[in-house]
Amino acid sequence: MKHLAMWSALIALVFVAAPLAAQEQKPSEVRRVVTKIDASGKAVVMFDGAVPLKTLRSPNPAGEMWVTEKSPPDFSFTQDRAAVKVGLVPPKDGTVFRVVDFVPIKPEHEHGDMNQMMKVVGDHAPAKGLPPRHPMMHRTRSLDYAIIMSGEIDMLVDDGEVHLKAGDVVVQQATNHAWVNRGKEICRVAFILIDSQEP
Numbered sequence: 001m002k003h004l005a006m007w008s009a010l011i012a013l014v015f016v017a018a019p020l021a022a023q024e025q026k027p028s029e030v031r032r033v034v035t036k037i038d039a040s041g042k043a044v045v046m047f048d049g050a051v052p053l054k055t056l057r058s059p060n061p062a063g064e065m066w067v068t069e070k071s072p073p074d075f076s077f078t079q080d081r082a083a084v085k086v087g088l089v090p091p092k093d094g095t096v097f098r099v100v101d102f103v104p105i106k107p108e109h110e111h112g113d114m115n116q117m118m119k120v121v122g123d124h125a126p127a128k129g130l131p132p133r134h135p136m137m138h139r140t141r142s143l144d145y146a147i148i149m150s151g152e153i154d155m156l157v158d159d160g161e162v163h164l165k166a167g168d169v170v171v172q173q174a175t176n177h178a179w180v181n182r183g184k185e186i187c188r189v190a191f192i193l194i195d196s197q198e199p
Contacts (some may be wrong), residue, residue, distance in 0.1 A: 028053040028061045028101045028186075032082070036075065051082055053101055057120050058136075065097040071195070089124040089140045089193065096193045102153055102181040110134065110180065117178070126174050126199050130158050136178035143194045144172035151187030154180045174199040 029050040036046040053061035067084040069091045090096040117138035118125060126141045134156050152165045156178040164170065174196060181187045 030063060030065065030099050032065050034066065034080075036077070047080060051099075053099060057088060058117075060100050060102045062098055062100040065099060065190075067091065067094065067096050069094040071095070087122070087124075088120050088138075090142055090195045093195050095195070096191070098191045098193065099149075100179075100189050100191065102151075102179055102187040102189065104181050104184055104186070128174075128199050129176050132176060132178070133158065134178040134180070136180060137176055138178070139174055139176045140193070141174055141196055141198060143174070143196050144170075145192040145194075146170040146172060147190045149188040149190055151181070151185045152183050153187040153189065154182060156180060 029052045032047065032049065032051045033045060034047040035043055038044045051063045051065060053063040055061050064082045064084070064086065066081045067086055067090070068081065069084070071093045073095075084091075086096055112135045113119075114132050114135055114137070116135040118132055121138050121140055124141055125139055129139045132138065137156060146169065148164050148166050148168045148170075150166050152163065155162045155164060155170060158176050161180075162170075179189070
């Protein structure tokens with residue numbers, strides 16, 4: 001009877017754990033709704049669906065929600081602007097709306113090539129600025145709005161750092177910074193990057 005109870009408990013555990021494991025392995029995604037004005041002048045939904053967050057330039061899954069290539073933008077778009085290929089920075093005179101899931105970082109990853117992220121930025125980095133003090137530190141010639149959607153994260157600057165949590169916002173003005181998640185949960189941040197002049 002003890003064995004039957006033990007096997008029943010194990011089977012129940014498998015049925016409970018399997019869906020949880022599947023949920024953990026499911027890729028991150030964001031539901032995105034895009035509207036437009038149709039030919040008759042009516043507001044309609046252009047896109048409504050999940051945008052996957054993928055690991056591209058770092059271990060942090062990210063996805064573009066929308067990209068524009070001029071300012072001010074027009075509204076003649078017929079294709080999904082999330083499919084426009086961009087690097088870390090927005091196009092010249094353009095914008096990028098991006099969501100990033102910052103995974104918890106291991107202490108050993110905070111040491112290494114101090115120019116790791118600056119190499120990703122490349123020649124779009126402003127000339128003005130000190131050398132990075134952390135491998136994830138970088139600066140871009142852009143005005144960045146960041147909204148912490150969930151979790152907590154540290155934003156490092158040249159002299160110090162700021163701890164941020166869900167609901168906090170950041171206005172980043174072409175300065176050196178690094179996003180470092182020293183917690184245990186993923187931190188989701190929404191970014192709007194706007195191309196700017198040289199600071």
